Amino acid sequence: MKLYNPTKVYFENECLAKYGHEIAGKRVLILTGRASSKRNHSLQDVVDNLDVGAEVALFDEVESDPSIETVVRAARENRGFAPDVCIGIGGGSAIDAAKAVAVLLANDEGADVEHLFYAERNAAYLPVMAVPTTCGTGSEATPFSVLTDAAQGTKRTLLTWVYPQISFVDYKYLRTIPYRECVSTCLDALSHLVESYLSAWSTEYNRFYSTEGLRLFGEYKGFIAGPERFEAVDDAIREKMMAASMFGGFAITANGSSLPHGLARTITHAMGISHGRSVTMFLPGYLRSFEEQEGVGAVLRLLGFESIDELEDYLYAIVGCVRVPEGAWRDSMRQMLANTRKLSTFPYDATEDVFMRYEGKLFQIDREA
Numbered sequence: 001m002k003l004y005n006p007t008k009v010y011f012e013n014e015c016l017a018k019y020g021h022e023i024a025g026k027r028v029l030i031l032t033g034r035a036s037s038k039r040n041h042s043l044q045d046v047v048d049n050l051d052v053g054a055e056v057a058l059f060d061e062v063e064s065d066p067s068i069e070t071v072v073r074a075a076r077e078n079r080g081f082a083p084d085v086c087i088g089i090g091g092g093s094a095i096d097a098a099k100a101v102a103v104l105l106a107n108d109e110g111a112d113v114e115h116l117f118y119a120e121r122n123a124a125y126l127p128v129m130a131v132p133t134t135c136g137t138g139s140e141a142t143p144f145s146v147l148t149d150a151a152q153g154t155k156r157t158l159l160t161w162v163y164p165q166i167s168f169v170d171y172k173y174l175r176t177i178p179y180r181e182c183v184s185t186c187l188d189a190l191s192h193l194v195e196s197y198l199s200a201w202s203t204e205y206n207r208f209y210s211t212e213g214l215r216l217f218g219e220y221k222g223f224i225a226g227p228e229r230f231e232a233v234d235d236a237i238r239e240k241m242m243a244a245s246m247f248g249g250f251a252i253t254a255n256g257s258s259l260p261h262g263l264a265r266t267i268t269h270a271m272g273i274s275h276g277r278s279v280t281m282f283l284p285g286y287l288r289s290f291e292e293q294e295g296v297g298a299v300l301r302l303l304g305f306e307s308i309d310e311l312e313d314y315l316y317a318i319v320g321c322v323r324v325p326e327g328a329w330r331d332s333m334r335q336m337l338a339n340t341r342k343l344s345t346f347p348y349d350a351t352e353d354v355f356m357r358y359e360g361k362l363f364q365i366d367r368e369a
């Protein structure tokens with residue numbers, strides 16, 4: 001069993017005000033999206049709590065599912081500024097972008113993409129701070145950075161594992177998150193927790209986090225079951241959402257995600273749907289494909305569902321069905337079957353036949369005539 005995660009996490013209300021002074025940077029590069037970190041005040045909270053006299057550069061053009069081009073551009077524009085710390089504020093996209101830019105800026109210019117994907121696994125990187133403002137990716141607790149490779153039509157994970165040095169997790173930033181975005185991120189967290197729990201590489205360490213995260217999801221699941229229910233979400237529920245997401249991050253750091261995430265890689269890009277939605281559509285089929293259902297039963301009990309059918313009905317009411325053109329689906333399966341690391345997380349043989357049986361209420365194949 002491996003037990004390693006060096007990220008220091010402050011998980012409490014107003015943690016930036018209390019501990020933001022620990023961000024030891026004289027030249028700080030902040031990476032974020034265009035709007036949400038201004039709306040929820042997280043950007044201002046970071047700036048207000050930096051060292052007096054720290055210089056700040058802002059790159060606020062990180063898109064969702066950030067592209068390789070975006071992080072390369074952010075690094076090029078800020079090489080002259082020479083930051084000594086990168087801070088990602090936002091969802092997984094902003095934090096993942098901060099991790100990638102931290103690698104680029106710690107290495108020579110000129111071979112940028114090589115540093116991201118082909119250089120040695122332990123490339124140097126600048127210290128990264130994370131301020132999550134959504135509740136799905138858990139990127140504040142993982143060393144992973146996933147970027148979109150538009151030319152290849154897929155997503156790719158950075159070779160170097162970039163652990164945030166400090167993560168400031170404050171549920172108050174969820175007060176302004178729109179319903180759809182909250183749902184999508186909560187379902188991503190759900191998938192991390194389930195996949196980690198059921199992985200062939202599962203140990204007591206990741207199950208400790210998954211178990212707690214699944215139990216929390218079971219407590220707040222009703223609140224994301226529709227926009228009206230969502231209006232009743234209060235800070236106590238937001239805190240649970242943030243915790244489940246972070247626990248999912250710790251869990252997948254220990255043993256990685258599994259087949260739904262592998263299948264979602266190309267589909268998300270090809271279909272232009274959110275990461276959370278694309279992993280969710282494979283969950284019921286994935287759960288049914290376990291020959292031994294004991295672990296699946298434990299997951300369902302933690303979530304408060306009687307059966308896979310009941311979980312599927314719950315998810316269907318929230319996200320509906322995604323219809324995937326047969327060609328895109330075949331591409332997705334091909335990529336998945338080439339990913340030996342992900343295949344090894346499934347305790348049985350994963351074949352095309354197994355994946356074809358994923359089709360169901362949440363996911364239908366549009367067959368070519």
Ligand SMILES: [Zn+2]
Pocket residue numbers: 137188189192261275279
């Ligand atoms: Zn995910």
